[in-house]
Amino acid sequence: MAYSQITSFRDGSGFADRGRLVLARQLAGGVVLCFVVMHLVNHALLIGSVPFADQARRWLALPWRTLPGTILLYGALLVHAGLALWTLYARRTLQMPLAEFLVLVMGLLIPDLLIEHATAMRLTGPLRGVEPSYQMVLKAQWFDNPVRALQQSVALIIVWLHACLGLGRALSASARFRNLRTMLIAAAVLLPVLALIGYADAGREMAHDLHQAEMSQHPPMPAGPVGDRAGATRIDMITTALRIGWVLLIALVLVLRQIRAWMSRGxxxxxxxxxxxxxxxxxxxxxxxxxxxxxxxxxxxxxxxxxxxxxxxxxxxxxxxxxxxxxxxxxxxxxxxxxxxxxxxxxxxxxxxxxxxxxxxxxxxxxTQFADTPPSERDIAVLFCDLRSFTALSERQLPYDVVFLLNRYFDIVGNAVAASGGVVDKFIGDGAMAVFGLESDLTEACRAALRCAAMIRHNIGLMNEELRRDMGLTIDVGIGIHAGSAIIGQMGFAGHMTQTAIGDTVNVASRLEGVSKDIGAPIVASHEIMSRQELSADDLAAISVTVRGRATELLVYPLQDEDAARYLEAPSR
CATH class of the missing domain: 3.10.20.30 (Beta-grasp domain)
Known part of the structure; x- marks a missing residue:
C-alpha cells in the first residue's frame, strides 16, 4: 500500500503516550533530586562539626517528615523505580549507546544500594525507639563496619551520576538552560565532593576517637541509646525482604521480556x-x-x-x-x-x-566514531577573518613570499585566538574561523571574540610596519563576529574526524566578514555579540545590513581600530 493511502491516522488512544511517561519520569526525578541535594548539603555541613550537621538535619529533613512530604517522596521513589523497570521491559533490545546503558543500569542498582540505609533511617525510630543521628550513623558505618562506609560512598556517587545524567538529558533541548551550563557543571562537581569530604572527615574522626577510647581501656564514646534489639532484627528482616523483592522484580521483568519475545515470534x-x-x-x-x-x-x-x-x-x-x-x-x-x-x-x-x-x-x-562523540547544541561566538585583496597580492609576489606572508598571518590569528580563550576551528585559504564559548558562558565568549578581533587588528598593524619597511607592502584583514546557537560535533570521514561548529550562527559570522569589506569597516560585530558583552557600546553606532540567506535585515556594529582598542585592553577572565 502506498503511503498516500495511509495518511489518515487512527486515534492513538490504544498507544502509550510516551510524552506522559517522560513527564512522569521528570517530575518524579525532580522530587528525588531535591531530596538528594538536601541530603548532600547536610553531609557537606559535617565539615563544620557533627552537632552542627545534626542540627541542620532536623530542619532539612523536616519537609520530608510531614505526611504530604512523605507521600511525595516515597511516591516519587516508587514512580521512578517503576519507570526503570518499565524502561527495561519496554525495550525490545538492550543494544544502546553507553551513556544510555549506564543510566539504565544505575537506575536499577540504586534501590538495592539505598534500601539498607533508607530502612535504617526511617524505621529506627518507630521500631527501636531511637532517634537516628549522625553520631549513630557514623559509628555504625566507620567503626562497627567500615565496609558500609565504602558502600555508602559508592552509592552516593552512583546516585549523583544518575541524577546528573538524567538532568542533563532533560535540559539538553532547552535553550533557557544553556547559559547556566557552566554553573550547573560546577555545582554538580562541587556538591558531592564537599559531601564526601564532610562524611569522610567526620567518620574518620569518630572512628579514631572510638579506637583511642578502646586502647585506653575507657568506655567507648556513646553513640546514642542502644534501643530495642528486637526492633533491630525486624529492620534487618525488612531490609532483606525489600532487597530480595527488588531483585525478584527485575528477574520478573526479564522473564516477561522473554515471554513477550516468544509470543511475538509468530x-x-x-x-x-x-x-x-x-x-x-x-x-x-x-x-x-x-x-x-x-x-x-x-x-x-x-x-x-x-x-x-x-x-x-x-x-x-x-x-x-x-x-x-x-x-x-x-x-x-x-x-x-x-x-x-x-x-x-x-x-x-x-x-x-x-x-x-x-x-x-x-x-x-x-x-562508530559518530556515536562515540555525539554532537551537542551550544551557544557560542564565532569569528571569521579574511585577508583583503589577497589574490591580487599573491599575483605580484613570489610563491615563497606568499607562503611567508600567510604563515605570519596565520601565526597572528592563531596566537590571538589562543590568548583569548578560543579555538581555531579551521583555516580556509587565506581566511580563518575561530570559536569561543566551548568552555565558558556566552557573555565571556562574546567578550573574548571581541578581544581576539582587536588583537588581530593590532598585531596586523605591527606586522605591516615591518612589511612596509622590508618588502614595500602591507596587508589588510576584515573580521565578522556573531553569536548564537550552533551544533558542535565530530565531522569528516573515517580516520580524519575533527571537531567543528555548524549552523546559522556560523553562516552569519561568515557573511558579516563579507559585509566588513562592503562597508569598509575592519570589524563588523552583530547586535547579539554587542548586547551580551559587558563593556558599554552606547557610543557606537549600529546599522542595519542585508545578509545573504536571511529574509530580514541584521543589526550590526561597524568597529574601527580605535573602537576595538577598548576590548583589547579588557583582559579575558
Whole structure:
C-alpha cells in the first residue's frame, strides 16, 4: 500500500503516550533530586562539626517528615523505580549507546544500594525507639563496619551520576538552560565532593576517637541509646525482604521480556530499508530498535528519546495504518517542518510490514566514531577573518613570499585566538574561523571574540610596519563576529574526524566578514555579540545590513581600530 493511502491516522488512544511517561519520569526525578541535594548539603555541613550537621538535619529533613512530604517522596521513589523497570521491559533490545546503558543500569542498582540505609533511617525510630543521628550513623558505618562506609560512598556517587545524567538529558533541548551550563557543571562537581569530604572527615574522626577510647581501656564514646534489639532484627528482616523483592522484580521483568519475545515470534513485522536490507521484529518494536537489533547503522544523537531528528525516516510503504506521532515526536517534527511521510525511527512502532528510507544514512565506519562523540547544541561566538585583496597580492609576489606572508598571518590569528580563550576551528585559504564559548558562558565568549578581533587588528598593524619597511607592502584583514546557537560535533570521514561548529550562527559570522569589506569597516560585530558583552557600546553606532540567506535585515556594529582598542585592553577572565 502506498503511503498516500495511509495518511489518515487512527486515534492513538490504544498507544502509550510516551510524552506522559517522560513527564512522569521528570517530575518524579525532580522530587528525588531535591531530596538528594538536601541530603548532600547536610553531609557537606559535617565539615563544620557533627552537632552542627545534626542540627541542620532536623530542619532539612523536616519537609520530608510531614505526611504530604512523605507521600511525595516515597511516591516519587516508587514512580521512578517503576519507570526503570518499565524502561527495561519496554525495550525490545538492550543494544544502546553507553551513556544510555549506564543510566539504565544505575537506575536499577540504586534501590538495592539505598534500601539498607533508607530502612535504617526511617524505621529506627518507630521500631527501636531511637532517634537516628549522625553520631549513630557514623559509628555504625566507620567503626562497627567500615565496609558500609565504602558502600555508602559508592552509592552516593552512583546516585549523583544518575541524577546528573538524567538532568542533563532533560535540559539538553532547552535553550533557557544553556547559559547556566557552566554553573550547573560546577555545582554538580562541587556538591558531592564537599559531601564526601564532610562524611569522610567526620567518620574518620569518630572512628579514631572510638579506637583511642578502646586502647585506653575507657568506655567507648556513646553513640546514642542502644534501643530495642528486637526492633533491630525486624529492620534487618525488612531490609532483606525489600532487597530480595527488588531483585525478584527485575528477574520478573526479564522473564516477561522473554515471554513477550516468544509470543511475538509468530507475528513478526517485516521492515525493509531502501537499499536492500530487510529485518523481522516483534510487534511493538521501534524502527530504531529494529536497526540496533540487526546491526544496521542508524543515527540517534539523543539516544532514542525523540529530542533530535537524526534518526528520522521517510515511510515509503506500509501494510497497516501507522500509529500517530506521540507528543514528543510531534514537537520534534514540528521544529524541523517535514511532511507527513517523515517519522522519527525511535518513536515509530509499526504494526504491519513497512518500507522506509533513512534520511541520514551513515557509513558503518563513520557511524562508530559518530556515536562515540555525539554532537551537542551550544551557544557560542564565532569569528571569521579574511585577508583583503589577497589574490591580487599573491599575483605580484613570489610563491615563497606568499607562503611567508600567510604563515605570519596565520601565526597572528592563531596566537590571538589562543590568548583569548578560543579555538581555531579551521583555516580556509587565506581566511580563518575561530570559536569561543566551548568552555565558558556566552557573555565571556562574546567578550573574548571581541578581544581576539582587536588583537588581530593590532598585531596586523605591527606586522605591516615591518612589511612596509622590508618588502614595500602591507596587508589588510576584515573580521565578522556573531553569536548564537550552533551544533558542535565530530565531522569528516573515517580516520580524519575533527571537531567543528555548524549552523546559522556560523553562516552569519561568515557573511558579516563579507559585509566588513562592503562597508569598509575592519570589524563588523552583530547586535547579539554587542548586547551580551559587558563593556558599554552606547557610543557606537549600529546599522542595519542585508545578509545573504536571511529574509530580514541584521543589526550590526561597524568597529574601527580605535573602537576595538577598548576590548583589547579588557583582559579575558
Amino acid at each position: 507475528g513478526e513485522i517485516e521492515i525493509s530499508y531502501l537499499g536492500g536490507a530487510m529485518v523481522r521484529v516483534g510487534p511493538g518494536t521501534s524502527v530504531l530498535e529494529a536497526s540496533r537489533m540487526n546491526g544496521i547503522a542508524h543515527y540517534s544523537v539523543c539516544g532514542g528519546n525523540g529530542r533530535c531528528s537524526t534518526c528520522r525516516v521517510r515511510v515509503l510503504a506500509s501494510d497497516a495504518v501507522l500509529p500517530p506521532p506521540n507528543t514528543v515526536e510531534q514537537a520534534t517534527l514540528a521544529r524541523i517542518n517535514v511532511g507527513q511521510d517523515v517519522r522519527l525511527a525511535c518513536q515509530l512502532r509499526p504494526e504491519g510490514a513497512l518500507t522506509i528510507a533513512r534520511l541520514l544514512e551513515p557509513p558503518e565506519a563513520r557511524m
